[in-house]
Amino acid sequence: MKKTVQFILEIQKILDKKTWIKVKLFYLAVLLSAIFEPIVLVLYKNLLNMLSNQVAFASTIFWVVFGYEFVQLLSGFSMLLIGHEKLKLEYTLNNILIKAVHNKLNRICEEEFEKENTYNLLERVKESFVNSVLSIIDGLIGGATQIIQCVGCVLIVTRINLYLGLAMILANIPYIIVNIVYNIKEYKIKQKCSLKKRQVSYYEEQLQYRKNAKDIRLFNATPYMLNRIENLKTDITKEYVMLYNKEVWLKSATTILKFVVTGLCIILCIKPTYYGTANCGDIVVLITASLNLENKIFELFENYYLIMNCGFIIEDWYSFSELPEEKEIKSNDTIENYSITFRNVSFKYPGTNRYALQGVNLHIKQGEKIVIIGENGSGKTTFINLLLGCFSSYTGNILIDGKEICNVYDEIRRNCSVVFQDFLKLQLSIKDNIFLEQSSLFEEKQIEEQVYFIGNLKNGINTVLGQLEEGGIELSGGEWQLIAILRAMVKTNKKIIVMDEPTSYLDSKKEDWFYATLLEIPKDMTVIIVSHRLSVAKLCDRIVLFKKGRIETMGTHEELIENSEEYKRMYFSQKDMYDINS
Structure with a gap:
């Protein structure tokens, strides 16, 4: 319970002041409404006693009936109001908590996403965190309500029969213990x-993903995928079935014990009335209050069980919130010259012993256009990721204008534009995909005129993509890649453009547009292109050839043709593709 309280205090830090006040007011309103039930029972007891003994005046009975109905009305109205406010509060909390999770995800170090345990943790947090927080708050509110109602019932019961109340409380303890033990398991x-x-989840998503439909049908992959899903679900089910088989017997035994004790208590309640030694109202309310007490105790510990069950997500939340974040370094350093220096840089991906980069030394002048080439797995994309600050656990030095890159991450990201291999595809309009609500010197008409496929669409740059909205269209891989390139080009204040395989999906016509665009880039802007296609090599100032995580050689196209057998082999194996104007 101590951890739960600490967790609620952590949640308080996430919520804004206004929302936290709403939570407290809602909690207070629920507690106040809880007192109505014991009051109703007392009024009901008095009314029955008056009617059975026939000793009260009509006016007294009238006011008791009036009080009884009035409290019932208040109780019903308060429950209606509380239910309405609860829905609004849950909606607000849900939005705030989801936002908090995504903000944390945005700050986590990229290295953590290379670890399997991180993804397992994220799966549990994504699946349970928001609902668990709402359930904990619900459980605390319900628990407090039931405590007040239990106290009221105990006061009523013990005034008539002390031992009856104790027996009903004790009868629930074995059931509670069983629930707690199996909750942990x-x-x-x-x-x-x-x-x-x-x-x-992954296999099911692949089966449902629209773009996979053709491959899945052509290769008849559905039975294969379903078989893998069934085997995994069978393994998961076995674990739970083994637990539930043991749990059901113990829960059944403790439930039987609880009802046997309750039945005996009710018989003991009825006996005095039969012999005329107790008031009818006392006995009816005693039985009602006793059953209510039993139900409230059960509900109280069900809420405790709910809080304990959700409480395990607290451990996951703390693990999630403690995942290393990118360091926020406040620096007064400003970048005057966007020259880039890698000095003896080496890097291993987390959980591996093999160097993805080893002993890399490279200096890139501001305004230089560089193409990075090499076979798959040679370290090209890793080099780009380190330059963009995606990983920090490298050895050596990465310098921008002579300053360590870790000290100027924010400025680099503000002034660097990028096209990744796996670029962002949003089912929004082309305009939203390109601009992402950022201001730009590019005009929409200018883009429609330069990129022919956009200009040919009925709604031009405002055309909706995907199937989220009616009338959305699908783009080819090359068309999507053009949008990713445009997104990089329209970013304002950019000093460096990084492109990882920017022409991999482009046909010859689109590739020609890309080369023409590349030639128009201002001379003071640094361009770094990773590519398997060497057609771009002649347009760049320097070519850097990576091999097995190291720089094999570098130079101009002419220098490498003359001095590097590796580059010469790669170039002439693709030579027929390079009929471009340089």
């Missing part, structure tokens, strides 16, 4: 099955 199984659940 269930969470351990959930942790154990995280990877398999993530694999199931």
Whole structure:
């Protein structure tokens, strides 16, 4: 419970002041409404006693009936109002908590996304965190309500029969213990099955992904995928079934015990009335309050069970919130010259022993256009990722204008534009995909005139893409890649442009447009292109050839043709593709 309280205090830090006040006011309103039930029982008891003994005046009975109905009305109205406010509050909390999770994801170091445990943790947080927080708050509110109602019922019951109340409380304890023990075991199984659940989600997503439909049908992959899903689900189910088989017997036994005790207590309540030694109203309300007490105790510990069950997500949340974040370094350093220097840089991906880059030394002048080439796995993309600050656990020095890159990350990202291999594709309009709400010197008409396929569309740059909205269209891989290139080009204040395989999906006509655009880039802007296609090599100032994580050689196209057998082999193997104007 201590951890739960600490967790709620952590949640308070996430919420804004206004929302936290709403939570507290809502909590207070629920507590106040909880007192109505005991009051109704007392009024009901008095009314029955008056009617059975026939000793009260009509006016007294009238006011008791009036009070009874009035409290019932207040109770019903308060529950209606609380239900309405609860829906609004849950909606607000849901939005704030989801935003908090995504903000944290945006700050986590890229290295963490290379670890399997991180993805297992993210799966559990994504699946349970928001609902668990809402359930914990709900459980705390429900628990406090039930405590007040239990106190009211206990006061009523003990005034008539002290031992009856104690018996009903004690009868629930074995059931509560069983629930707590198996709740802990269930969470351990959930942790154990995280990877398999993530694999199931992945395979199901692949089967549902629209663009996979042709491959799946052509290769008849559905039975294969379903078989993998079924095997994984069978393994997961076995774990839970083994637990539930043991749990059901213990829960059944403790439930039977609880109802046997309740039945005996009710018989003991009825006996005095039969012999005329107790008031009818006392006995009816005693039975009602006793049953209510039992139900409230059960609900109280169900809420405790709910909080404990959700409480395991607290450990996951703390693990998630403690994942290393990119360092926010406040520096007064400004970049005057966007020259780039890699000095003896080496890097291994987390969890591997092989160097992705080793002993890399390279200096790129501001305004220089560089193309990085090499076979798959030679370290080209890793070099780009280090330059963009995606990873920080490298050895050596990466300098911009002579300053360590880790000290100027913010400025680099503000002034660097990029086209990744796996670029962003949003099912929005072409305009939204290109500009992402950022201002730009480029005009929409200018883009429609330069990029022919956009100009040929009925709605031009405002054409909606994908299937989220009616009338959305699908683009080819090359058309999507042009949009990614345009997104990089329209970014304002850019000093460096980085492109990882920017022409991999382009046909010859689109590739010609790309080369023409490349030639128009201002001379003071640094351009770094990773490419398997050597057609771009003649347009760049220098070519850097990577091999097995090291720089094999570098120079101009002419120098490498003359001095590098590796480059010469690569170039002439593709020579027929390079009939371009340089």
